[in-house]
Amino acid sequence: MEGESGSGSGEVKKQKLKLYSFWWSTCSVRVRIALNFKGLKYEYKSVNLLKGEQLSPEFIKLNPSGNVPVLVDGDTLVADSFAILMYLEDKYPHHYPLLPQDIHKRAINYQAANIVSSSIQPLQKVATLKCIEEKISSDPDVKLAWAQHYIKKGFVALERLLKDYAGRFATGDEVYLADLFLAPQIHAAIKRFNVDMTQFPLLSRLNEAYNEIPAFQDAMPEKQPDTPLASAS
Incomplete structure (x- = not known):
């Protein structure tokens, strides 16, 4: 299924962006935000991870690693959410900056984003959990325990990292790169992996702030054209 999406003020005219995405992919959510x-x-191009469409020859031509998201901007093709976000920041720097001017605060944003993208998300992705099911145990509780362990481990690190920097958002009172990584990961932790967030008060507070902002909420899984959920919220 394909569809149109995108929100926010000051929309750039005549863009022909295409985003290859999957509704629950946290990597895709980052870019949608x-x-x-x-x-x-942008034009939403659905790639069903559960059906293995990301491994099709057609998609492998777009991204040899077989992962979403992939952004097509005219003749430019960029894969990997971090690379896409940096590309968008470089090409459209004045359309809401994703990074603060302060170099130290930038480093904290990079660090928080990296904790999510390297220490949490790869260990709870579809391919990882499928491998656990095939190689270790088909018991769904084993997969859930695995995902919860690494999510909680990463969240502990994020709470420690951000405690001296957080304001309304992760590194102050403006939304920056760290928030784009945190929002979908917290959402997945709650909705998909049943993580008890009471032990993460800072992240829970940030999540409440994200829930109030349309640019975050319109990017969430429940709002996407390929969601199988009966009702969106």
Whole structure:
């Protein structure tokens, strides 16, 4: 299924962006949030991870690693959410900056984003859990325990990292790169992996702030055209 998406103020006209995405992919959510904040319209191209469409020869031509998201901007093709976000920041720097000017605060944003992208998300992704099911145990509780362990471990690190920097958002009172990584990961922790967030008060507070902002909420899984959920919220 394909559809149109994108929100935010000051939309850039005549953009022909295409985003290959999957509704619950936290990596895809990051990019959808950025596109919303920057006011960039895009065409949503669904890639069903559960059906293995990301491994099709057609998609492998777009991204040899067989992962979403992939952004097509005219003749430019960029894969990997971190690379896409940096590309968007470089090309559209004045359409809501994703990074603060302060170099130290930038480093904290990079560090928080990296904890999510390297220490949490890869260990709870579809391919990882499928491998556990095939190689270790088909018991769904084993997969859930695995995902919860690494999510909680990463969340402990994030609570420690951000305690001296957080304001309304992760590194102050403006939304920056760290928030784009945190929002979908917290959402997945709650909705998909039943993580008890009471032990993470800072992240829980940030999540409440994200829930109040359309640019975040319009990018969430429940709002996507390929969601199988009966009702969206």
